[in-house]
Amino acid sequence: MSWANRFRSLAVLGSSVTLLAVAGLGVTQVRADIELERAKPAISSAPSDAPGQSDAPGQSDAPGQSDAPRPSSAPAPTASALPSPTEDLTALLDSIRMLSARPHPVGYERGCSPGEGCVFGPAWTDDNDMEFGRNGCDTRNDTLRRDLDEVVLKDGTNGCVVLSGTFIEPYTGQRVHFVRAETDVQIDHLVPLSLAWDLGAHAWPAELRVNFANDPRNLLAADGPANQSKGDQGPGTWLPVNKDFRCNYAERFTRVVIAYDLPLPVADIESLRLTAAAC
DSSP states (O other), rough: OOGGGGGOOOOOOOOOOOOOOOOOOOHOOOHHHHHHTTTSSSOOOOOOOOOOOOOTTTOOOTOOOOEEHHHHHHOOOSOOOOOOOOHHHHHHHTTTTTEEOOOOSSSOOHHHHHHOOOTTOOOOOOOSSTTTTSSSSOHHHHHHHHHHHEEEETTSSSSOOEEEEEETTTTTEEEEEEEESSEEEEESSSHHHHHHHHHTTTGGOOOHHHHTTTTTGGGEEEEEHHHHHHHHHOOTOOOOOOGGHHHHHHHHHHHHHTTTTTOOEEEHHHHHHHHHHHH
């Protein structure tokens, strides 16, 4: 049985947990933002770390292939429906183990060049056990096809490589027209890889880390600068500028953490609770 099939099932507890007061600029700012939003009705969110990779100008996918566009004819990946915020978010948070602070174990090396640790496997490898794994297309393009509308695919790539498309960027709320090798659109890990490493992934077998890095539940297309500003932060110190997406972000982040049985620092849990209260 692969490690991908051994994920801990989601636990939903009905009891409340009284949290210790959490000091720190990140949580204080999060609390202030959310208090301003509590009077607003919930708004549906837009479609859906190390930061994701962007296309370098002139990048090609196979020798001799042209970039002639064609309308998308192959069906886009159909990941399990992204969850919308629900009243269960607070209860879900009760099942997460709490840490007083984020630990910092040594050994995190994302790069896969000679001499580097490559601890989460080659970036966007198709060789994984997740939903789109081993489908003949890299995880970056799988995610772009899922998250973008009006997708145009590159000829000769078996319906894989995305040349262009549009989407409502979740972190900023702005409409983005993506053009390959021109637009800075990255694929973000909602739970950043280095954060996951610190919270327990350093002790996982290599196969599980590769699966985590390519799990579509933890991925979304994002504006490059917005993704860079997020870095490897958790919700205790970072939330999307687009407040309409915060509930969606909080629930997706929470579900990924639970699926992989990761603990969270109390500051992150406090921020997620405040976000849930405003949903």
